Amino acid sequence: MKLNFKGKTAIVTGGCGGVGLSTVHKLINEKINVLVLDIKNPPSKFLKNKYFKYEKLDLTDYLKTEKTINFFYKKFKSIDYLVNTTGVLWFDKDTSAEKIDLNVWDKVFEINLKTMAQLIKIIIPKMKKKKFGSLVHISSIDALSGDDKPQDAYGASKAAMIRLSKSIAIQYGPYNIRSNSILPGAVETPMQKRWKKNPESKKKLKNFMPIKKIIQPNAIADGIMFLLSDESQYTTGTELIIDGGITAKP
Numbered sequence: 001m002k003l004n005f006k007g008k009t010a011i012v013t014g015g016c017g018g019v020g021l022s023t024v025h026k027l028i029n030e031k032i033n034v035l036v037l038d039i040k041n042p043p044s045k046f047l048k049n050k051y052f053k054y055e056k057l058d059l060t061d062y063l064k065t066e067k068t069i070n071f072f073y074k075k076f077k078s079i080d081y082l083v084n085t086t087g088v089l090w091f092d093k094d095t096s097a098e099k100i101d102l103n104v105w106d107k108v109f110e111i112n113l114k115t116m117a118q119l120i121k122i123i124i125p126k127m128k129k130k131k132f133g134s135l136v137h138i139s140s141i142d143a144l145s146g147d148d149k150p151q152d153a154y155g156a157s158k159a160a161m162i163r164l165s166k167s168i169a170i171q172y173g174p175y176n177i178r179s180n181s182i183l184p185g186a187v188e189t190p191m192q193k194r195w196k197k198n199p200e201s202k203k204k205l206k207n208f209m210p211i212k213k214i215i216q217p218n219a220i221a222d223g224i225m226f227l228l229s230d231e232s233q234y235t236t237g238t239e240l241i242i243d244g245g246i247t248a249k250p
Contacts, residue, residue, distance in 0.1 A: 003229035006132065007080025009033045010228075011069065013059060013119065014085035016040040019138060019187065022221035023083050028052055032081070035072045037065070059086055059115040069122050079126045081228050082135040084119060087112045087158075094151040108153035113160050120168060124177065133177040136227045137165050138220070141183045141243050162239060169237030178236035180227045185243030187215045210245030 010027050014020040015036035021043070027034045028051040035053045036042060046052045055068045073079055088111050093104045116137060127133030142151070143159035161181060168179040186205055206214055223242050226232055241247055 001231065003225055003231055005030055005032060005228065006230055007032065007078070007134070007228070009035075009072075009076045009078050010081035010083060011035045011037065011072070011079060011119075011123065012083040012085065013037045013115070014087065015083075016042040016054075018085070019184070019217045019220045019224075020083070020085040021046075022217040023085070023224050024052070026221055026225050027081075027083075033076055035069070037068065059118070060110055062118050065115075065118065066122050069119075073126055078130050078132075079123050080130075080133060082119060082123055082133070083224055083228070084116055084135070084137045086115055087138060087140075087154075089151060089154050091151065094153045096150050097152045100153060105153045109157050109160075112154070112157035113164070116161055116164060120164075124168070124172060127177050128172070128175045131176050133172075133175075134228045134232075135165070135168065135177070135179040136224050137161050137179070137181045139165075139181045139183050139239070141185050141241060141247050143183065144247060166237045173236060178227075178232075180232075180236060181239045182220060182223050182227070183239050183241045183243065184220050185209075185215055185241075185246045187217060187220060208246070208249075210248065213244060215242065215244055 010032050012020050012024050012034055015024045016038035017040055024034050024036055028049050031051060033051050037055055037057055037059060039056065039058050041056065042054055053072065057064050057068060059065055088108060094100065094108060139161045140158040142155040143162055165179045165181045206212055220242055223240050227235060227240065
């Protein structure tokens with residue numbers, strides 16, 4: 001199935017690596033002008049592409065984020081898509097609610113959830129003017145259940161993202177603005193650098209999965225592209241799980 005895109009502009013947060021970068025690659029191949037916001041630098045080859053715009057920033061710097069997005073909007077006259085892949089998972093510091101340093105808790109929520117609210121606050125009024133928009137937020141299957149080896153701040157923030165996305169879908173559906181979440185399982189990204197130190201844990205996870213493969217960023221990006229496309233024009237307020245079947249297991 002060929003996907004079609006009505007929109008011509010997109011913002012991708014966390015777009016310089018992993019799922020974000022895979023999505024950016026697909027968007028610029030569709031000749032969509034993309035503003036990439038990340039604290040990391042992109043691969044140099046992307047800087048030569050005329051559809052690729054990049055600003056190095058920390059999304060928790062709200063004034064700079066708003067200024068950067070407004071400059072992009074002024075130039076292209078619209079923001080059609082938002083792909084929000086920003087997130088942190090700190091295995092060494094994010095523990096159970098009983099033990100976690102609450103400063104760590106607050107920082108995880110600021111990066112994973114408050115930046116999402118800030119992006120919505122900036123972008124939704126612009127989408128309303130055009131009566132068109134699609135937002136895709138990367139949550140996690142960790143939002144669906146508890147864990148005996150928890151990252152409680154991460155899981156709780158990702159669950160809150162789902163709730164916020166649903167609310168946005170209801171409020172702005174009349175403006176033809178859609179909002180959906182993707183819930184990945186374990187993905188082969190820099191976030192999972194722990195596997196390099198413990199390859200046995202990766203092997204055990206792979207064997208546990210119904211589809212005996214660790215998910216690659218490209219697979220998540222394919223789901224994002226579908227949710228942005230015209231082919232999903234009636235899909236809003238929902239979650240797409242891409243986890244190799246883990247959540248289907250008892």
